[in-house]
Amino acid sequence: MQWSVLSLALFASNVQALLRFSCSQLVVERLDPLVNPGTIGSPHLHQIIGGNAFNASMDPQIAPSDQATCTTCTFAEDFSNYWTAVLYFKARNGTYKRVPQKGNVGFEQSNGGMTVYYTPSYNKGKVTAFKKGFRMIVGNPTYRTEAQAKKYRQLTYTCLKDMNTRTGETMDMPKQPCKAGIMSNLRFPTCWDGVNLDSPDHSSHVAYPSSGTFESNGPCPSTHPVKIPQVFYEVIWDTTKFNDKSLWPEDGSQPFVWSYGDATGYGNHGDYVFGWKGDALQKAMDADCNINCPQLKTQSIAQGNKCAQSMKLKEDIDGWLTELPGGMPVTYK
Template identity: 50%
Template sequence: MIRLLLFLSYAGLRSHALLRFGCSQLVTERLDPLGTPGQVSPHVHQIIGGNAFNVTMDPALDIPSVATCTTCKFKEDKSNYWTAVMYFKHPNGTFTRVPQIPNHFVGSTDGGMTVYYVQPGGNRVSAFPKGFRMITGNPKVRLSSPSEPSDVGSWALSFRCWESPDPFGPSNTYPPGAGQYDTRHLPNKKCAGGIRSNVFFPSCWDGKNTDMPDHSSHTAYPLGSVNPNVGILGFAGEGCPSSHPVRVPHVLYETYWDTSKFNNLLTDTEWETEQPLVLSMGDPTGYGQHGDYLFGWEGDSLQRAMDNCMDGFGWPEACTELTVQTDEEMNSCRLATKVDENVGESEYIEALPGCNPLQNGPEPATTVEGCLAVSTTIASVATPV
């Protein structure tokens, strides 16, 4: 990570707004108020952020006034961030959830993720408005689109195979989403230091809609070609498209999955032949990686941070516009699960929660009919869906 921070400095981001902070786990369960509001989600998600998170997240909800705590480093940030969960498939066909561990230099967070807010190119950005939400990625995708330099969005989702947990090691040389250690698919080899997933959101907004039915068409990636050795962490491009003229912060999620604890269960050849990792929607490819974002910062706190917090390393303590909380405060903010089922946290499970058999593609994944799962009513018994 130090190499990454040095890159940010050399790239000129020292004079650009940058926040990088850890968030611990809020809850892990089958809820997705953007994809399936008011219902149980088809697959498991890991959620961080403010404890106002609920099954509906009505757009009219004043999140900062409802949330009483947040799992993120800044007390003003009551937003919610979530992604799919990673599982390990054992040789006997059972599954175990891959644990999340703290990223480099974010403290002692209890699982969770690292979140970035970046002001690319030194251009002033506008903070997201109240009620803003967006999704990037598609859980049904099972085939990669090539990372063409002119296709900025194709650089947004990737996995970093760490050769070691050493933050000074060669596999931590490149920025997320770039270089020889990142792939769009789940690594098909053992990663001695674990795996980090990288999820970048678009940084251009239409300036009108805080959400759309597909949760994505009101946003867009900037124009231009990406340097394959740099990726889109500091990518400013040639400006935003005319349909989405407003620059907003470039949001990035990093999730550190401790896959190394499973490395001794398979030989190198077995791992390469039948890659055992799978995302919670039954995706053994990784191409269906996706992320959800729901804005919930207090007042103008994010705008003030983007205007004034110019530390090139993004250390939370360097941003005096915001209030930093302790790891203990972050880790104590929790929500009780609402869906009564075993999601493989500490036990073996025979199938992925929900109707999620493995679908390798390359065709898009389809909904499976006739299997048993918790129904789409909170707290109900298992029924065929």
């Protein structure tokens, strides 16, 4: 997994180590084992990557690595599951079309999916890898204002001028056509309470630094003293086929909506279920691996693309739809 096109421009220059890897799509469907466990047909559509143990219900007492037989990720010991909502284009006539995804820089062969990062620290220091049963959510799909979104201060969008663009992040959806697509960026909290592997809201057991940011080596709050790796998703939505503004609303407003009905972008959110095999992730964090990691087993992007699931809930998600999957209404506030 060589990466020679970018020099990690999106990170501070003092970053010392990180994992960066491709995970292609496992499945796109309405399942959410965290918020709606056991439900076949959660309220909104998700795109899921990672191990094929993903299901409507996922017992935290059972390690995904003990059940999965394959993973879509290029680090072959990572059977975690990562998921986000799905982006749709809303046409002037009120119909919806799912926006396709494309691979990130260096991962152009991947089948959509995401780029995943695990960063141990921006300065030397011990970080504790996640434990079996750990899970978390960042963001809130009900948010529609910037004031609300600032609670999760590192959920952003990048309007791509080209595939190397890593500046100009915004908290709301870009309002102009983006030449190379829209990248959604989801950075999870990096401090843990050290006790709970989950919480009722799936987010209270983790926190952002009490001051500064992870990148500036901000300290963890006393309530969440344990440093954990920064999990970071980059998802590239190929909005280019919808860049003709004659297709946009007559008032010129941006036409993209999330599958949970958000037309502002402030409800951006992501889910994570830890599933690395054994202590593989801790070994990688301790070794300060930089992109490639000899301590970990890898597989090709092509091999990862072979890992897939069939939809459990059969429904049309790709045609021109009269409503969002699940009937989610679109809201602006």
